[in-house]
Amino acid sequence: PAIVERIGRLAAANAVVIFSISTCSMCHAVKKLFRNMGVNPTVYELDEDPSRSGREMERALIGLIGAIPVVFIGGKLVGDTDRVMACHISGTLVPLLKDAGAL
Amino acid sequence: PAIVERIGRLAAANAVVIFSISTCSMCHAVKKLFRNMGVNPTVYELDEDPSRSGREMERALIGLIGAIPVVFIGGKLVGDTDRVMACHISGTLVPLLKDAGAL
Ligand SMILES: N[C@@H](CCC(=O)N[C@@H](CS)C(=O)NCC(=O)O)C(=O)O
Numbered sequence A, B: 001p002a003i004v005e006r007i008g009r010l011a012a013a014n015a016v017v018i019f020s021i022s023t024c025s026m027c028h029a030v031k032k033l034f035r036n037m038g039v040n041p042t043v044y045e046l047d048e049d050p051s052r053s054g055r056e057m058e059r060a061l062i063g064l065i066g067a068i069p070v071v072f073i074g075g076k077l078v079g080d081t082d083r084v085m086a087c088h089i090s091g092t093l094v095p096l097l098k099d100a101g102a103l
């Protein structure tokens, strides 16, 4: 559907893209991780989107991937906060960010 | 106001009381911590309350305490997930639970 294409376009348009909910502390944690690394992620706060599409994207992301936040690096789906933290601990996050030109 | 009195009554009615939102992973984490300790908390999922009071209690708790989840033990406010985890790490959580008859 059109909403999934919109998510795909937004996800590919910047090096690091986070689909987030502004009041959620898991989302806060993953934003903070990137900012502490000196990375400036593009963040879509889906609950603050004035048009209906924020709510539609949130529902589509939860349906497709299971939960919010959802992180893309270099246009590729990385996943939720747990997966980003696991990548970081295993040493694969920094190379991913470098490849995407975010570091 | 009446909503704060209602929170107070519910908080004092059981040994461990958690005001939660069903889809929130911070709330999930604090519920899991207690259940792993063999404690059976009384959980109010404010977003699932069929009457308006769930929403009102959520707003009152965020206004008074700052965020969800909010944990009471033995009728006394302990606080959010971070504070419960800090209590546990410092060794004060188990004595609190014992005093309240939850362990
Ligand atoms: N394990 C996930 C947890 C994500 C999660 O549970 N997100 C919640 C909000 S904190 C969510 O999307 N809830 C909406 C739903 O489940 O419908 C992570 O690491 O990010």
Ligand SMILES: N[C@@H](CCC(=O)N[C@@H](CS)C(=O)NCC(=O)O)C(=O)O
Pocket: A023, A024, A025, A026, B024, B025, B026, B062, B066, B067, B068, B069, B080, B081, B082, B083
């Ligand atoms: N440090 C707090 C974080 C709690 C928190 O940020 N809760 C969020 C949901 S995860 C909340 O209440 N958001 C609603 C709001 O801020 O208005 C904890 O340890 O529990």
Ligand code: FES
Pocket: A023, A024, A025, A026, A027, B023, B024, B025, B026, B027
């Ligand atoms: S809404 Fe609470 S951690 Fe996401």
